[in-house]
Amino acid sequence: MERITxxxxxxxxxxxxxxxxxxxDTDTSPAHVQAKIEACLEQGITTMDQADIYGGYEAExxxxxxxxxxxxxxxxxxxxxxxxxxxxxxxxxxxxxxxxDTSRAHIIASVDHSLRLMDVDTIDLLLIHRPDPMMDAAExxxxxxxxxxxxxxxxxxxxxxxxxxxxxxxxxxxxALVTNQIEISLMAHEAFTNGDVAYLQExxxxxxxxxxxxxxxxxxxxGMMAALKKVGDAxxxxxxxxxxxxxxxxxxxxxxxMGTNNLSRIKTFSDAMxxxxxxxxxxxxxxxxxxxxxx
Numbered sequence: 564m565e566r567i568t569x570x571x572x573x574x575x576x577x578x579x580x581x582x583x584x585x586x587x588d589t590d591t592s593p594a595h596v597q598a599k600i601e602a603c604l605e606q607g608i609t610t611m612d613q614a615d616i617y618g619g620y621e622a623e624x625x626x627x628x629x630x631x632x633x634x635x636x637x638x639x640x641x642x643x644x645x646x647x648x649x650x651x652x653x654x655x656x657x658x659x660x661x662x663x664d665t666s667r668a669h670i671i672a673s674v675d676h677s678l679r680l681m682d683v684d685t686i687d688l689l690l691i692h693r694p695d696p697m698m699d700a701a702e703x704x705x706x707x708x709x710x711x712x713x714x715x716x717x718x719x720x721x722x723x724x725x726x727x728x729x730x731x732x733x734x735x736x737x738x739a740l741v742t743n744q745i746e747i748s749l750m751a752h753e754a755f756t757n758g759d760v761a762y763l764q765e766x767x768x769x770x771x772x773x774x775x776x777x778x779x780x781x782x783x784x785x786g787m788m789a790a791l792k793k794v795g796d797a798x799x800x801x802x803x804x805x806x807x808x809x810x811x812x813x814x815x816x817x818x819x820x821m822g823t824n825n826l827s828r829i830k831t832f833s834d835a836m837x838x839x840x841x842x843x844x845x846x847x848x849x850x851x852x853x854x855x856x857x858x
Contacts, residue, residue: 564607564833567769567816569741573687573718575610575641577811578832579771581822582611585625586618588824596629599829600636606833612744612771612820613681614645614692615673620653627682637683643771644681645692645722645744646673663695667706674710689716690744694728704735711738720744722773726762742771747817749787749806749852750777755813764815772810775819781806790851794844800834808838809848 565577580603585591600611613623623644630637647669650661654676677686689710691703710716719736721729722744733740743763747754751774754760763770781787781802791802798805810817821832850856 564609564836567818569688569720569769570718570739573641573741575643575688575818576608577816577818578606578608578807578835579610579612579643579818579820580608580829580832581773581820582613582622582626583617583822584824585622591625593629593632596625597633597636598826599824600629600640602826602829603832604636604639606830608832609639610641610643610818612643612822613677614648614690615677616645616648616650616652616692620655623677623680627680631682641687642681642683643688643690644677644686645690646670646677647692647695663693663697665691665695665698665703665706667702667709670703670706670710674715678715685714686716688718688720688741690720690722690742691724691732692722694721694724698732700731700735704732707732708736708738722771726758729762740768742769742818744771744773744820746774747772747810748775748777748781749809749848750780750784752849752852760813760815760817769816769818771818771820773820775807775810775821776803787848787851790848794838794840794848798838800837801831803828804831804834805838805840805848807832807835808840809845811835811838812840812845 566574567577568574647663647665649655649658649664651658707719711719718741719738720740720742724743745754745759788802791805794805795802807819810819823829
């Protein structure tokens, strides 16, 4: 599995296991979660993507139970988690409305909660989950610098930020933001033309891609599935692997975040690395996604 360097001394696996559905599984036992992690590790997938809100604020604790039962796994993985979304669930069940909180107090408390729930001493990468229209950049930036300086967090980044959001936050920080996790897929390809990917490429920042299969909508598009199958048949892989390979082929060094509870599908994540996609094949799939040839 290819490794991607995000900052000096910090690497992630090119494909990331997204744990947003971890709490939705019928089996959330430590042994079953361990089996998912081990299936990833067998393929060289070492990066696990979490967020405090996942599973109604329970997914981090489910991961933590697995790591507590098998502590040797902690040294084999990198943990990404996120904060700032407050929704009326779990420990925030008394919230009157869903909102974003990028205050120092919330960031510090969220980091401490995540460390305790996941039973780890440090978070490899902390992301601000959503742009906060009430963000005080000076306060938020200082809080992120603080959690890095404390050793609780090794690296920081953002998720779903536009370039102006990125610039505002980065301008108030000493620590460099190392990634932006944004939606990119054949079904949501606007990031390639609206400046989101170009902005990161210009700065040498590698993006993470959430919902790389379009949240499952990919499978409802008969034309797209036929196009993917044609490529997949030529490489001995399924349509999902080709859709992920389409992202991997882009020079921005996109890191797809793959989310499923199906153990057999987890074991095939690395099939995407088997697809060698030339420029015309990439554009054939892009044309199918656009519904017309490029201008």
